[in-house]
Amino acid sequence: MTQENAQDSFSAALQVPPRRTLPQPALVLALVAILASGGVWLYQQNAMEQLKADLASQLANSNKLQQELRTNHAQMAQIQQQLQVQVQTQANKLAESESRQEALTGMYDMLTRTESVHTLAELEQMLTFASQQLQLSGDVNLALTGLSNIDQQLSRLNRPELISVRQAITRDMDTLKAMPYLDVVGVTAKLDSLISKVDTLPLMIDEGHDQPVQHHPSTQNDGPVQAFLLEIWHEFKQLIQIRRMDKPEAALLTPEQAFFLRENIKLRLLSARSSILQRNEATFRTDVAAIKRYLNDYFDVQMPATQGALQMIKQLEDQQIRVALPDLSASLTAVRSARTTAERVKP
Structure with missing residues (x-):
């Protein structure tokens, strides 16, 4: 059975299928x-x-762009x-320039610091x-001139560490400017004028400094004999003069003593001039008082020359001499401190 079935299947497979006819629309x-x-x-x-x-x-x-990009890159x-x-x-040049600048700055600082120390x-x-x-001497103007010169030198240095020094000097200058003014030149001129006039001042014993006796000339009615007698009488009165002297010691002066009296007054005037320059009020007052005493005791105070000398002496007595002079310790301390600081700074 099996074999027959197999033959039938093979026969069926070998058979040609019938041709189908497709429709026309398809x-x-x-x-x-x-x-x-x-x-x-x-x-x-x-x-x-x-x-x-x-x-x-x-x-x-893209390849072209990449090539261009590679070229550009x-x-x-x-x-x-x-x-x-x-x-x-x-950068190398800048570093070299900075190095030179630092070297120059160091050299400049060293030079200016050295200059500051010396100054x-x-x-x-x-x-x-x-x-x-x-x-x-008490010469305020000389001290002000010195401080002004010092301030100018400090301004030329133009260093910040010297500001405190200039401030101290300015304070001392303001203190000196506020002091009362003493006319040393005027007082010295008065003393020199008195020195030049001492030799011409009339002593009490000097002749010829009294006022001349006024005599009336003879009138036309007087005869020649009467006029001759009046002239003789006038000459006779000139031979003998009677004057009142309240200080007998002045009349006892010899010519040599009168010379030394005038020289002594000159020395007193020179001493007073030296005292005014040194602001020594005690010596000045003593000399002026002695000169005034000499003039009143030995010279004719009725004469205009003596009266003018006594007026000058009165002006000298009223002159204020003693003035409390400040010191310059603040400026000195500031300068010394700045110099010490500049010396301690290492270059």
């Missing part, structure tokens, strides 16, 4: 579908070719390298001398 549709498929395929092929061409063009452009790298070299060169030492000596002269 054939048309099949052809249309085939044509449409072919058109779509052709369109796709064209689109693919166009796409490939576009892609190829874009790829070429190489140029930029070269320019950057040149810039780095230039920057490094400029401060000179100013300290000037201030010491001005302070001593102020205390000895």
